[in-house]
Amino acid sequence: MTTIIIGGVAAGMSVAAKLRREAKDETIIVLEKTDVISYGACGLPYYVSQENPDITNMNIRSVKQMRDSGIDVRIFHEVTQLDPFNKTIHGVNPEGTFSLKYDRCVIASGASPIVPKLSSKNKRKKSSH
Numbered sequence: 001m002t003t004i005i006i007g008g009v010a011a012g013m014s015v016a017a018k019l020r021r022e023a024k025d026e027t028i029i030v031l032e033k034t035d036v037i038s039y040g041a042c043g044l045p046y047y048v049s050q051e052n053p054d055i056t057n058m059n060i061r062s063v064k065q066m067r068d069s070g071i072d073v074r075i076f077h078e079v080t081q082l083d084p085f086n087k088t089i090h091g092v093n094p095e096g097t098f099s100l101k102y103d104r105c106v107i108a109s110g111a112s113p114i115v116p117k118l119s120s121k122n123k124r125k126k127s128s129h
């Protein structure tokens with residue numbers, strides 16, 4: 001059984017670690033488009049304010065630690081297409097393109113912020129005092 005996890009931060013690495021503990025024979029592959037995995041974004045404000053000048057303090061587990069625990073972490077691997085009918089993932093990495101077959105796939109690629117379209121009717125009226 002092969003599980004592919006797209007995204008290597010909070011959700012992705014939580015799934016990978018839990019699965020590693022509970023399914024010893026499972027092949028677990030984490031595809032992360034950057035070279036950073038398993039970090040606490042809640043520490044970012046402290047880095048920006050330089051209260052913590054060392055960004056590596058935000059790291060929870062390194063790629064090596066994850067690989068040593070039996071999780072196949074592949075950094076700089078960006079998934080560009082998911083084909084659920086053929087259970088295949090397509091993507092790009094520094095060598096070119098790649099395709100991988102999976103039995104199970106977890107999408108843990110995060111979210112993007114939006115600016116909600118708020119009506120001006122919702123704005124609070126200025127006080128006349």
Ligand SMILES: Cc1cc2nc3c(=O)[nH]c(=O)nc-3n(C[C@H](O)[C@H](O)[C@H](O)COP(=O)(O)OP(=O)(O)OC[C@H]3O[C@@H](n4cnc5c(N)ncnc54)[C@H](O)[C@@H]3O)c2cc1C
Binds near residue numbers: 078
């Ligand atoms: C400044 C700040 C402070 C925060 N403070 C707190 C807090 O105090 N407490 C709290 O609970 N939460 C906090 N959060 C929120 C928390 O960090 C997020 O909820 C959490 O990071 C979400 O994890 P995630 O794995 O779902 O997504 P992300 O952390 O967004 O990880 C998704 C990963 O998927 C990768 N990826 C995306 N697309 C692809 C692709 N196509 N192929 C391969 N890889 C891909 C991305 O590169 C990324 O590494 C904070 C966030 C920020 C920004």
